[in-house]
Amino acid sequence: MIELFTANTPNGKKISIMLEEIKYEYKVVNIDINKGDQFKENFIKISPLSKIPVIIDHERNQTIFESGAILIYLAEQSGKFYDVEERLEINQWLMAQMGYFGPMLGQHHQFHHYNPGKSKFGEDRYFKISERIYRELNERLSKSKYLAGKNYTIADIATFPWIARHEWHDIGLKKFKNLTRWYEEISERDGVKRGFAFMDENELPPKP
Ligand SMILES: N[C@@H](CCC(=O)N[C@@H](CS)C(=O)NCC(=O)O)C(=O)O
Known part of the structure; x- marks a missing residue:
């Protein structure tokens, strides 16, 4: 059994x-x-940097922090969404989510959603960066069905919940055709719907 220490x-x-x-x-x-x-x-x-998420895999007596490391662990254990032959490509998109999409969109949430009016510089900077991320993802998804290629992988799983905050971003997801296609398709997956509602049974990924 896995114990998941987390927040919504x-x-x-x-x-x-x-x-x-x-x-x-x-x-x-x-x-x-x-x-x-x-x-x-x-x-x-169990979380030396005081951050969620963390898991404890009680069967293997293993504790893991950092969401990217947890995704890799679960993918290796289950043999799913992290194909050995596609691993180099998956790692690149997963690391891009961990080091770029997530942290930048997170700052955009801080300036644009939680604290508007406090710093014009912060608001402008992270709005522009977030818009650029949408453009870059849209471009990638014009050439590739999923982020790392033809298959749905942990790189998509890592990126999806960030794009699901698109209403906070105010960038207009619908303007980005390929990103919207990817987003809508992933929103319809049963596992994604269940995972999205893990703390609030009525929560669904917001429509584009
Ligand atoms: N790189 C970390 C980031 C995790 C993270 O930033 N978690 C936030 C919530 S989304 C948190 O726990 N913040 C509390 C804090 O830093 O005090 C990961 O992907 O696991």
Whole structure:
């Protein structure tokens, strides 16, 4: 059994979606990051950077933090969404999500959604970067069905919950035809729907 320490955020949803996709049994432990649960001593023991998500795989007595590392672990364990022959391509798109799409869109959330009016520089900078990410993903998806090629992989699972915050981004997902095609298709997957609703049974990926 997997114990998933998490919150209802894009990084959290990457792992609930993956666990639903591979049909693993798991139990959710809610970490309230707004109240500071991530800084509690017991949590830091399993999450040295005080961040969700973290999993404990009780069968293998293994604790893993960092969502990209968790996705790779679950993909290797299950043999799904991380084909050996496609691994180099998958790794590149997964790392791009971890080091670029997620952190930049996360800053856009901070300036544009949570704290508008506090910093024009921050708002403009991350709006432009987010728009650029939409353009770049749209371009990639004009040549490739999924991010890493013809198959749905953990690179898509990592990126999807971030694009699912498109209403916060205010960029206009629909203007990006290929990204919208990819987004709509992934939104319809049963595992994605279940993983999206892991903390709120009525939550669905928002329509483009
Ligand atoms: N690179 C990390 C980022 C995780 C992350 O930023 N988690 C946020 C919530 S989405 C968090 O736990 N923030 C609490 C904090 O940093 O105090 C990953 O992908 O796992």
